[in-house]
Amino acid sequence: MSKLPSGWAKCSLEDCVEILDSLRVPINNSERQQRIEGKAAGQLYPYYGATGQVGLIDSFLFDEELVALGEDGVPFLDPMKPKAYMLYGKTWVNNHAHVLRGLNGVATNKFVLYYLNQFDYQGFVNGGTRLKLTQASMRAIPVTIPPLNEQTRIAAKLDVLLAQVDTLKARIDAIPALLKRFRQSVLTAAVCGRLTEEWRGSQALAETGADVIRNDQLEKTALLERRPELKKKKSSIESDIDENYLFPIPVSWSFTTWGKISEWITYGFTRPMPKSEVGVKLLTAKDVQRFELELMSCGLTTTEAFAALSDKDKPVKGDLLITKDGSIGRAALVHTDEVFCINQSVAVCWLRSTTMNKRYLELLSNSDFTQRFVKDKAQGMAIQHLSIIDFAKCPVPVPPYAEQTEIVRRVEQLFAFADQLEAKVASAKSRIDHLTQSILAKAFRGELVPQAPNDEPASVLLARIKAQRAAAPKAKRGRKVSTR
Helix, strand or coil, X not given: CCCCCCCCEEEEHHHHEEECHHHCCCCCHHHHHHHHCCCCHHHCEEEECCCCEEEEECCCCEECCEEEEECECCCCCCCCCCCXXXXXXXXXXXXXXXXXXXXXXXXXXXXXXXXXXXXCCCCCCECCCCCECCHHHHHCXXXXXXXXXXXXXXXXXXXXXXXXXXXXXXXXXXXXXXXXXHHHHHHHHHHCCCCCHHHHHCCCCCCCHHHHHHHHHHHHHHHHHHCHHHHHCHHHHCXXXXXXXXXXXXXXXXXXXXXXXXXXXXXCECCCCCEEEEEEEEECHHHEECCEECCCCCEEECHHHHHCCCHHHCCCCCCEEEECECCCCCEEECCCCCCEEEECCEEEECCXXXXXXXXXXXXXXXXXXXXXXXXXXXXXXXXXXXXHHHHHCCEEEECCHHHHHHHHHHHHHHHHHHHHHHHHHHHHHHHHHHHHHHHHHHHCCCCCCCCCCCCCCHHHHHHHHHHHHHHCCCCCCCCCCCCC
């Protein structure tokens, strides 16, 4: 800032605050836990660290309004994140935060707080992965300080404006969860027939879901004649429907199972595979997201190791992949012709003879109905697993062909609408995230509140305090009083 607003002055932070770091008492976590064990909530006080409260303790060091400024472990170089926070009442602060009190008659605590949260700490902090603001560097922080009355007006205005920003942030932050629930409600309506109820009533469809199932069975039988080894797969043999998971569907629909649709439900290789910088892509459960395969970020194995794998380890376009270990149930169709392989954490559902709309099947596999089945059938405690035989018995609601197409069209239309909203929300969030710093910058340029000509200039305040400090006798350094 080339020219200071009227009545403002420049100083160092140490000129306008009292530094109370010498009153901090470090205490390790195990000792603190011993001290609070068995004590009632009314006997405990907030215990603060670098970025805020980190626990409780049975005593206190301070009993007033103060400002804490992180000393280390603070995102000093991220302008969007706070570095200082307020302390109120009885508190204990460890040695990871500096403790400051606005100098009486020179600086208010709230003004100091807001100033430190907009300051650019570049050049004032050091360290590698864990940045540190030493007390010496903190003392030297340059401050542009307005008259005391103007500080009060600035802080009051910032309290109001930043509270409004926080409200906006909270509302914006809630929207992604609402959109997620919207997408799931769309899928639920799609797979039970509600989404196309009106459309279905306006159509004179000759075919039914039962017709689709019969056609599918004919196509699957033909493929099994060409691939007789698939006839012995347990996912087809043990695929009777689990009737506990049936739900109401339109009269023109019918139920089948994933095991009856698919020629083979299996999973990838179990043996260790060599890693490689070049070669063939290797997908694990983390690479299978809902409706999407992350082929650009997955690992690689050698072409020689890939060539030695069997067909079950090499999904092809049109197959459905499902996570079966860990975070189970995420499903995505293979949309690429690129060769790749999967390990045992990923199940593959061959859909190579089905006449059904595969996009409809992908939507169904990610619906709450299928996800509930998967979660109910999960095995294991620490790490959950999905049995492919269980999944083979999962019911599949089958609409007529034309209705499958209409369901997909409507879902994609609604999903596209949600995607547009999500993009707008992300843009709005970015603007709101920058709004706090814009408001703070405006405040410390002297543009947020009007200057009052009768306010005592900050330079006069600083000169008076400087004279008082020079005249005051040096305080003797004493022993720290025990807090136990």
